[in-house]
Amino acid sequence: MPPQPLIRHSRPTFYRSDISLGLMFLLVALIPGQSPAAEPAAPVFYEDNVKAILEAKCTRCHNSEKKQAGLDLSSPRSMLKGSESGRILQAGDADASLLFQMIDADEMPPEEKDRLTPTERESLRSWIQAGTHFRKAVKTAPAVTQHDIIPLLHLRCVACHGGRRQEAGLDLRTKQSILKGGKSGPAVVPGDPESSLLIRRIKSAEMPPRRKLVSVSVKPMEANELERLSQWIELGLPEVSESELQEPETLVTEQDRQFWSFQPPAQVQPPQVQHQDRVRNPIDAFILSKLESQGLTFAPTADKRTLMRRLSIDLTGLPPTPQEIDSFLNNHDPKAYEQLVERLLASPRYGERWARHWLDVVGYADSEGAQNEDKLRPHMYRYRDYVIRSLNQDKPYSRFLLEQIAGDELVDYRSGNITPEVYDCLVATGFLRTAPDRTFANITNFVPDRLEVISDEIQILGSAVMGLTIKCARCHSHKFDPIPQSDYYRLTAVFKAAYDEHDWLKSQGPRTLPYVSQQEHKKHQEHERQLSIQQGQLKQRLDQLKPTAPDYQQKSAEIKKQIDALKTQHWPAPRIRALWSRESPSPSYIYKRGNYLTPGRPVPPGVPAVLTSSDETLDFDQKAKNGKPVGRRLVFARWLTQPDHPLTARVMVNRIWLHHFGRGIVNTPGNFGRAGERPTHPELLDWLAREFVRQNWSIKSLHRLMVTSSTYRQSSEISDDAARLDPSGSLLSRMPLNRMEAEVLRDSLLYICGQLDETPFGPADSVESRADGLVTSQRGDKGWRRSIYVLQRRTKIPTLLENFDFPQMGPNCLQRGESLVAPQALHLLNNLMIHQLAEHFASRIRKESGDQPADQINQIYLRALGRPPSSEETEIGLMTLQQLEEKWKSESKDEKKPSDSSQKALTSYCHAIFNLAEFQYID
Incomplete structure (x- = not known):
């Protein structure tokens, strides 16, 4: 260490x-x-x-x-x-x-x-x-300088005497403003701390006023801090320039910069292979070359039914219908498969499916977390909808990142002209508002609480976009990667105009913006007006009732119940959970060992030195063509999305690969550093990264490349040689057998049962805790909505999703685990909602197939598994249905209704299908 x-x-x-x-x-x-x-x-x-x-x-x-x-x-x-x-x-x-x-x-x-x-x-x-x-060996700095005091005054005083508030006309942010003082005159007398008004007020406990401490989330100055301030005044307020404190960058060497992931992706050519007939695109050449070097080759191509179910669930999160399967099977065009890919990528379901992957890595949640209250975020859904729309539009990934990191600095939102582009750019900055945040209350809004939010956001940014564990350098230089502690604080300085621990906006109301479209404002006003009218009418009816009427109590109770019901239908005022620059950020200092009470030397904004050349410095004081300053985050985002950036394209390419093939080329998707795994196919990763940029950062183009490859179209069969030479499947000698993720399982159940409400966007559907301790989403008039639209509260995850490894976001999830535990089987066997869905599935099957058991079994298999049953499966199914029907008849109190028994038998059979491994796994 x-x-x-x-x-x-x-x-x-x-x-x-x-x-x-x-x-x-x-x-x-x-x-x-x-x-x-x-x-x-x-x-x-x-x-x-x-x-x-x-x-x-x-x-x-x-x-x-x-x-x-x-x-x-x-x-x-x-x-x-x-x-x-x-x-x-x-x-x-x-x-x-x-x-x-x-x-x-x-x-x-x-x-x-x-x-x-x-x-x-x-x-x-x-x-x-x-x-x-000590005898002086070099010219030394004074014992105390402004860099010891300015951070202290920001911590204890600037909340009331700074840029936003200057009570008594006093600004304590700089030496000059301190000497200028306020309404009572200069705050200090250089050389005489005892005569300095600032010292006297602090010693007398007048400042900061004890009654105001909690309201501004500030603590009084400690004795040692007061002593340090007094010493600075006694020495005559000595200053030292930042340039005198800056050290040459010696912590990152040229050898450090040679590590594979810190170098731009290399230009490589696909290799020549023996089995050229299996090469559909360059991906296959890279994969096959390594397989052949181990004496292996691809597994056989999967059949068309398997490919369609795999592709449909992969790209849209839902299984294909029997009609869609028939259409594909009967399409004999040589490009039928490619046409299927295009249709699925064009589906609005694609964005809903792949947005979930992005929301995982950015730590999306509809609640603040960080404490037991787990306060809801009523406006967060806008960011979720933005991600879905952006993916469906195939917004270039470079633009996608620019908007999320610096959307507010890209557009002029203060003009009031809220175009769809302006709206999207503001909503996109919700990317920087996903971390757990307890700072909505005064008592949990002190500097340490704020720094935790910043730290989590740096972790999300670093792991999701850069594939680096930057947060490790908060308290000390990184133990494995060449990321000194100064790099961490340089990076936080990039975000200081928006995330300033000394100039903070609470996480709820104050840190939201009202800049939605006029159409939405009008819709909200009309909704609230109608509710007010209805409430007024009910109150008028209540006033018109007499105490003397015999049914007064009953009628008044009914009216009050209706009034209460209307109160729950109010919409929150339309606002955007955003992050925006507020100008005049406080100076940034390295916090020694991560402790905000012990600031070290000041640092300017910057990026990790290992990702730049030794003589390169990123200019954060750029000016736009109109002469206005370019925001720090925009400078950073443009650096991050330059075509030859070592990490940005590689990290995204690797993440998409992971979701298509079950594991990443780098199997630590959030850590491309020395402690992460090395790429299994480094040349392929570089080729894909460069191709991604060449195709204008198009995510859909990456999908096309991957899913049309022979590598993707392999069956999951394992040959004896593959089992021996590629036991983990890392060489991709076959396609992996993947279990449905939690949302895919839930959505697929709803879909095949005809109970999926595909209404897109808008506020999340609420969840409820039942008496049996389970958490479930509420059903609407048209069924249940897709899981991505269900309220994602950190402390109240629907039980079905939680049992099947839905992440809790602490602060984000880079790669979901896959457990195999008893609660999963028990949930599918015993859960009331699952039983209800089995009834809906049985009713749908009966409606579509009639009363013939053989036809019913055939339709069940087609809808649930994407294939017809074998003759043996049909025979077993018929026997099972018969036995179940006889069982229900014998237990029925009214044997004059045999249809009830057959319906119950069919429901039980459908329920059994839900529990099949073949339903839950994607071949």
Whole structure:
């Protein structure tokens, strides 16, 4: 484990040549009443003692060449420069020095055998403790500068004395505004903290006002913070420029940049193969080449029925109907399969199916999570609908990302002209609002709570779009990848104008926008007007009733019930859950060890250094043609979507591949770093990434390539050679047998039973907890809607979906697990809704096929499994139906209605079909 980043603090070092210091210690020891107990009997010199300790225990990792965490402990001069986080020594105070803290806590050195002995620790401690006597080795910064104080004032004071609010006319964001002061005059007197109004108000507990603390989610200044502020004033408010604190980028080397995923995708040509007849497109050449190198080849092509069911469920999430199957089987056009692909990609169901995959990786949920209340997000559904629409339109992935990362900076939404493009760009930024967020309440809206939201959003962005575990660098430089801690805070600075922990908007009302179309505003107003009219009429009827009427109680109760029912039909005012830039972000600092109470050096906005060349710096101060500044997020999004970006296209290509073939080319889809798995077919991944960009980032074009390949059209049969040489299936010697995901299972059940309401878009359907402890979605007039439109509350997931591995989003899901547990079988066997669906399925079969059992069995197989039954299956089915009917007849109290018994028998048979592995698995 590499060492933690340490603090930078410039101090002179203690050299043996300081003979006068030895005399001083002697004099101090001889002065009556003065005890030298806090210091060693003799001074500890760097060259005699400390140097040997550091060389033996520390400089293996922290030397001028390796410099882990940006720290070089090989000389006094390099120690004074500190680490990537800033100072490592607090002169005269060993306990406050991060260098000594980490050593004393046995965090460093990481290996137990290298830990310092008690004697060595005491020597190091004594050397730091005598720090006020160090001879200067280099010009050093003052003990306290504005970079120690400005973050402190932002944390404790700027909520009321900053850019948004300047109570008493006071702005405490800069040295200049502090000297200017407010209505009461200058806030400080340089050199005289006791006469400074700011210090006096804080000491008297007047500021911040205790009664206002919770309302602005601020805590009072701590004693050590007040002392630091006083020291800064006493020193005359010293400043040091940011350029003096910036260090050359030494933590990321050219060797680091050579790792495969940090290099742009290479231009490769499909290889030549022996079985050229099996190559339908370049994908097959790459896959077949590796198979042939292992003595393998493709499995036989699957039959047309299997291919149609596979393709239909894959692209739309629903099985084909018997009519669709017949049409495909009777289409003898050589391009019949390609025509089927085009029809399915053009279906509106395609967007509903593939939006779910994207919503997983971005952590979509209809509730805030993060605490027991799990407050609902009434406007979040707009983002879900945006994703569905974008995929159905085949919006280029580059544009898709631009809108989600910087949609508000792409368009002029404040003009009031809310076109469909403007609306989409605002809704798209919901991508940056998916993480669990408890900051809707004052008591859970303090800086640490806000930083958790930012951290989760960085994790979502990094894993979903860049395939990197960037969040790991929040507290220390990444342990595996060349991502220093400074990179994490540079990236958060990119989002600072919208996500500023010192200038925060609560997660619910304040952080929403009203910019929906005029049509929607009018629709909402008319709906509310009609409800008000109906409520008024009912109240008037209630007022007209007399206490004296014999049925007053009954009638008044009925009217009140109707009034209450109307109250539940109110729509929330149409707003957008968005993220937008608010200008004037606070300065960004590295938080040492992730602690917001210990800010290190300031950092500008930036991107991971390993993804840029050593001499390249991304300019975040760009100007548009009209002279206006280009938003930081827009600069970042454009960098992310440049054609030769090492990760963006690769990560998306890999994710689509994963959902078509059951596993990714890189089987850690959110981690393309050193700790992730290496690609099984690196050349194919690069070819696909470049092809993706060449075809204008078209996601549907990727689908066409993949599903029309021979690789995709293989059967799932496993030959003896494949079982021996490709047991995991990673070489794709056959198509994997995949189980239906939770939503596909639920939606397919509804669809084949004729109970799927395909009404698209709009607010989510509510869910309810039943007395038996199960959670279920509510049925509407036309049935149940698709699972993607069901309320996705983190703490109340429908039981059917939860049992079949629906993710809880903490904060996102990059690859779903697949469990095989008893509750799955028990749910399909015993659940009331499943029994109801079996009844609906039986009724539909009877309506379509009549009363002949053989015809009924044939139709059941076609609808549920996509194929007719074999003669043996028909025979077993007939026998089963007969036995079930006889059973129900014997148990029936009224044997004059044999149709009831036959209906129950057919229902039981349909229920059994739901439980077949063949229904739940996609061949």
